[in-house]
Amino acid sequence: MGEGNSIQQQDGMIPIEDAVAIARLLGEVAGHDGDVNARKRLLMRRLKELTGADGWLWSMTFCDHSKEQPMSVGVIHEDLTQSQFDGWVEASQTCKLPPPEDAPLTVEMAKGRHYTRTRDQLVSDDDWYNHPTVKKYRLDRGIDDFLYSIYPLLGGVEMCSAIGLYRHVGREKFSDRRRRITHIVLSNVDWLHFAGLPEHRDNAVPQLTPTQRVVLVHLLDGRRRPDIAEAMSISENTVRDHVRSILRFYDAKDQLELVCKFRAGNGMDVEQE
Known part of the structure; x- marks a missing residue:
């Protein structure tokens, strides 16, 4: 058209x-x-x-x-x-x-x-x-x-x-x-x-620092820590510190659990038994 x-x-x-x-x-x-x-x-x-x-x-x-x-x-x-x-x-x-x-x-x-x-x-x-x-x-x-x-x-x-x-x-x-x-x-x-509503629905995201929000987006996009460091021009140690803070903030044990919190639990549009 x-x-x-x-x-x-x-x-x-x-x-x-x-x-x-x-x-x-x-x-x-x-x-x-x-x-x-x-x-x-x-x-x-x-x-x-x-x-x-x-x-x-x-x-x-x-x-x-x-x-x-x-x-x-x-x-x-x-x-x-x-x-x-x-x-x-x-x-x-x-x-x-x-x-x-x-x-x-x-x-x-x-x-x-x-x-x-x-x-x-x-x-x-x-x-x-x-x-x-x-x-x-x-x-x-x-x-x-x-x-x-x-x-x-x-x-x-x-x-x-x-x-x-x-x-x-x-x-x-x-x-x-x-x-x-x-x-x-x-x-x-x-x-x-x-x-697609995330499980974590309150206003927690604005409480993160701007840099932490960027790291969060990259984590939810599936990026690895070295790739995040390269994309943001910061050290892997700095990324690791941000990731640790983000996981603690959302009470997630790892990146996979963090992703699940933002993708309606299991990422599906139906509830599991």
Whole structure:
């Protein structure tokens, strides 16, 4: 499908081929018998195709309203290079100058409703392309335009299911049509948003230091300690100290148990006997 509308729309309705594609996508995901993460990956692969995205990520995000900064954990992602994913983590957690979309995203999150926004709805071209954090952690790593959909959980303010779709540098922006497709799809999978709720549901994540939050994201992504040290340009001993503090904080004996706490116990969307 092109970026424009190929079939004449009336009364704000989406084109019929979009509606058919959405119905097929939702039906395929509903009929999939994998665990919650497998279903999420299937949905996002199909949504990536429908929206012409180059990569995606899905995270549980906590909101620190005092700092206007969202904090994400429990991330799954595909088609982002390790450098691109590392840049996203670092920019969102440790930079002294946060990405320019953080403040408007936090304002929207505080409203406690599902919303979907293109990059230029949140940040102007001038602010985006001249922002040093964007240049260093996004553009220089090959990532440019984005489309975010935020789905509120647990009362709608402190925690949300956050989905990001990304395009490489040099590609056109996401259109309003792609935004509407994304919003409709993600509005119809509330069971999948809630199925991924971590066992640890309180506001503990904001109590970690920014560096510990980055280490936590890497641990939940399955990274080994030497790889985390290399990605963060710190020593393995420093990583080991952070990991020890994180495990103690969440009362987990090892990385596997920590992951389980953030993936609905056993990572499945059904309860065990």
